[in-house]
Amino acid sequence: MVAIISKKRKLVADGVFYAELNEFFTRELAEEGYAGVEVRVTPTKTEVIIRATHTQAVLGENGRRIHELTSLIQKRFKFAEGTIVLYVERVQERGLSAVAQAESLKYKLLNGLAIRRAAYGVVRYVMESGAKGVEVVISGKLRAARAKSMKFHDGFMIHSGQPVRDFIDVAIRHVLMRQGVLGIKVKIMRDPATARFGPKSLPDYVKILDPKEEEDVAEPTVIAYKQAAAEEEAAEEAPVEA
């Protein structure tokens, strides 16, 4: 069997494995709209599920590309043949994935689109995909101008607290140019009502219900259950008191 490692070390090693995979795919599959990876360990295999927007490009001709990636990972991490499998999954709602949008914005800029057009394009697409709010920030020094930060946003955005961890997706990318670097930050807040698990609204959301229709208040009545017994008791009591 595999060498026995302590639980703590194993968890750390899993984390490092995930981090290295994520970084590798971010650099390798940037053009294919890579948006995240998930690792599932089954008794016989380790499944690596890649989420991307252009799944066809990741698969390659006849599955060539994904074959290459599998063997790369298998050799790097010294997996036995066949114990590691790679799957590609299409990102549902790529308009709500900050990573996908940041990469798309980066490529738009590198292809020579004006900054404002590119940013507004992303903002509009994200809002059309049903997000609650979006914020795009492009920072850096343009030639013949001073350094500045250009911000584009639409909708509603929160910045602090637990809801940030529940509903907000952030991605930062660097556009490397000859003269320096442009920084891209994309922040997307998804609609809490569409959440499949977890809270379905912001913590301070209060829903006020309509008041119910008033029922008529009935006249107070007395219902006597045992007429005869009551009369007897009353009759017994009376002579005693007297």
Next chain:
Amino acid sequence: MIYIIEHMESGFTEWVTLEYSQIIRDIGAQNLILSSLPATTTEADIPKPLKDLGLQWTTKEITELTTEDFSVIPSSGISKDQTCLLDPRAESDLVPEDSEKFQFFVFGGILGDHPPRDRTKELSIKYGFEGKRLGNKQMTTDTAIRTTQIIIEKKTRFEDIKFLDYPEIRFSKYEATEMPFRYVIGEDGNPILPQGMVDLIKRDSEQSIDDLL
């Protein structure tokens, strides 16, 4: 008080032109000298707005300037102990009392990066003037001259000047631009920017990467 800007960018871009125009409007054309322009510069290379405002410019270095170049320079030339370089990395701050010691103030004409890359260091190495600081945040060239003028000529201490750091200029409900610099607040409570600068900032977002290379 003579303010000298050592030109450190290549050519005159719109940004530089707007800032220098504002400086001339603030302090007067005779009190500003633009030095160390490339040796091949001629009248034709100077942008029209600056020419119309009477910009005094020279291809010479600061220490080479004499009364023959500009009448405001004393016959003894510019001596090192009367000259102060405004440098964010200097060790001491500029105070109103420095007005007795310094007659000439030198600034780097730099369109800065954020975080700054300390291009002013090239000036301190080149000339060796005494350095004074204007606080710890980067300022635009016109703000630096304005602040120096307030400290030296209006005898106000740096701590008493009202500044706004990193203002965000809002263009519409969806768009804003944050300038990572310190600005002086004017009488209307807003940061003082050169005339025409807000429009230029707005137009900058219409640039693309091709304009950057």
